Amino acid sequence: MADTQTPLAYSRKQAAELLGLSSVTVDRLIKTGQLRAVQVGTRRLIPRTVIEAFLAGQQ
Incomplete structure (x- = not known):
């Protein structure tokens, strides 16, 4: 079962924050x-x- 605290998808802004990018x-x-x-x-x-x-270099 998926962790209900972790989103399945992120907005572009959230993804940027997670990745440390603009x-x-x-x-x-x-x-x-x-x-x-x-x-x-x-x-x-x-x-x-x-x-x-992407982070694992497998995009």
């Missing part, structure tokens, strides 16, 4: 395909698994 850099990583985001309505969310893979 929001502009996260937007650039998404645009160039280095970081995958999913569109949910008008929001773009970055799944936790994508962030973990």
Whole structure:
């Protein structure tokens, strides 16, 4: 069962904070395909698994 305290996905701003990057850099990583985001309505969310893979160098 998933930990209910850990989000399954993060906003671009939250992802930037987690990664220690600026929001502009996260937007650039998404645009160039280095970081995958999913569109949910008008929001773009970055799944936790994508962030973990990115940090592990497995994007």
